[in-house]
Amino acid sequence: MKKLLFFSFTVISLGLNAQGLVNSTLQQNHHHESEGAIGPQCGSHLLMKNQDKKQPGLLNASNKALQNIVENLDRSNKTTSATLTIPVVFHIVYNNADENLPDSVIQHQLRVLNDNYRRQNADTTSLRPAFRPYAGNPNIQFELATTDPNGNPTNGIVRTSTDIQHFGGILPYNINQQSQIQQWVNDSLFYNLFRISQDSLGGSDAWDTDKYLNIWVGDLRIFEPQIQNFEELVFLGLAQPPANHPNFVGTGFDTLIYDEGVLMHYVAIGPNNPISYPAPYAGLNNTLADGDLVSHEVGHYLGLRHIWGDGDCTADDFIFDTPLSNNSNQFSCNKNRNTCVDSIDGVDLPDMVENFMDYSSDACLNSFTQEQAAVMRATLFTYRPNLFTIGQEELPLAESIECFPNPSSGHLKLSSTAAHDDLEVKVYNSSGALILVKSFSAPSDLELYLEGPKGLYLVQVNSAKDQVTFRILKN
Ligand SMILES: [Zn+2]
Structure with a gap:
């Protein structure tokens, strides 16, 4: 890791400071929108906005459509309360031995995901009492695939060696070229990242996205030769939802490359990852210690938005039982925050920093709400009927x-x-x-x-x- 240059403009210092050209540009351009774009983050909403730029109106349409799915929840979700099981394939796309994570890390990550999606995580007891009436159990279970698309036995982990060192790509600009950098983010960044989902571009082809949840794991950083070969971490993970999901832009995507599933930076996998975040990102080693980020990204994949609605108090996540907040929780765990006045059953609840769809540290993430759980299940029944199997219904x-x-x-x-x-x-x-x-x-x-x-x-x-x-x- 090379030493950083100091920037000629001020970067807001919040401990998880971005220190790279792309994050600095995103902060400068989006600060007024309360994006929460400080340092490495989840890329799912920016992916939506990027598509909205290419096909204006998509974001608005998808917001309206999510309201529809929420209004129709009873109808679409009444089929069963039984466990829904989803087969998962992990594509480990590696350029060096560090990135070729061992099976034990993947398996541990899967256990965390399952605990969170069946509300069996030990830290549910830390949920504040005011939120307990709203806590939801999605009752979704994830299993490493046992059969590949050709019908052959598999352990659900595909390993692919690649020549690509940074799936974020190589940034050809310097510190004085902010407008070019913004344009590069718009035109190239997401394309670069989704190369990981294509054999022909140095990645690993998706398995039938109707039948498997694909999770790609690799180095998502951006290489910046003009600031002393800095390797910038912009996205820790991002999700591409099922096609045509109304909460996302679905049909607007170029699905030839933007395959459906979840992309994860390899250091963000598992609580037992042998690799640590290097400086200046070392703070993430504590913040993301439990492996909850995959649960967050799978939440996007199943139709959820960030709990603060990616905006101020007027922006909603279209989920009734999550309180409004004016920004993400910025990787802290501040239980004193109550940034917006709202009313859930007549009560102005504080910001729900325990919610998996906030940006909180793993130490305080522990819950989905009932309506979030219902939206995820409705997404499966509505948009992914072939992705899951239904377990035994518990008899009355x-x-x-x-x-x-x-x-x-x-x-x-x-x-x-x-x-x-x-x-x-x-x-x-x-x-x-x-x-x-x-x-x-x-x-x-x-x-x-x-x-x-x-x-x-x-x-x-x-x-x-x-x-x-x-x-x-x-x-
Ligand atoms: Zn997110």
Whole structure:
């Protein structure tokens, strides 16, 4: 890593300072839009805006269309609450041994992704109480593909050696050429990055994007020969959503090159990556320590926008149960922020720095909301019907739990014909007093004894989502 030149203009200093020509230009041009474009970031929204420049109106149309999908959520998402499983292929495109990440890093990353998308991440307990009523479980599971597009067995990890050292490309300009740099970002940067998804351009061809989630992993930096060969990190990751997804520009993309899926800088993969971010990006080693960024990018891939709506308090992410905020959380974890007045069920909630679709440090990211979860599932049912398989639907308790005999001498048995985790049983007497609480998991049986006089008792069985009550006569 070569030493940096000092710039002749002021760059806002926020600890994660960009220190490269492209980020400096983006900051200068976008500061007034509250982009949150300070230092390395997610490139998904800039990808949308880039396409909007080429086909004006796309961004507006996609915003309106997302509102439609939210309004129609009940209709599109009512099919099932069962687990949806998506096969994933990781394309490791490497120019050196560091970039050729071992399987163990990919596998660990996948576990983090699955924990986050099934709300099994340990840090959900850190979600502030005000947000708990809105926390959502997408119930989506990701599995490394076991069969490739030709029907051959695979471990879901494709390794491709490349001559390309920087998929961001080589910037032919110097510090005094800001307008040329902006033009280069508009014309070349995204094309350069998506070379990683093309065999013929030094990358690795997508597997059928209707049937697999493709995640490309490589060096996404930009090489800048005119500032002493600086390697600039602009995008940590970015996502190309399913074609025609209304929240994104879909049809506007040149899909010949901009293949659908997720692009990740190789250092941003996994919590156990052996490679660290070098100076001046070393701060990211702590900020992105848990591997949550892939969950953020997959959120974009499944139709979500940044929680602050990529703008000020007037910009929305079109999700009802996320509070407004006027900017990203800038990789901090500031729970005192409440940047916009809003009303969710009558309450002005603070900025939700715990949300995976904010730019917070991994240490405080832990949740999606219920509506975000519903939008992602609706995206799959609506736009990617061939991408996922549907798991076993959990049977309603009323159809699977029995309580007998009735009438009874007081000795009862609860038995289930289906699996249920973490059931809670409450027994009430005829005057409504709670006389017994027990927990069990089906299909094992539970024996109960009704203490007390003859008469009517209520036996109530609760799961996280469901409830059934039996009226039992003790005689
Ligand atoms: Zn993003």
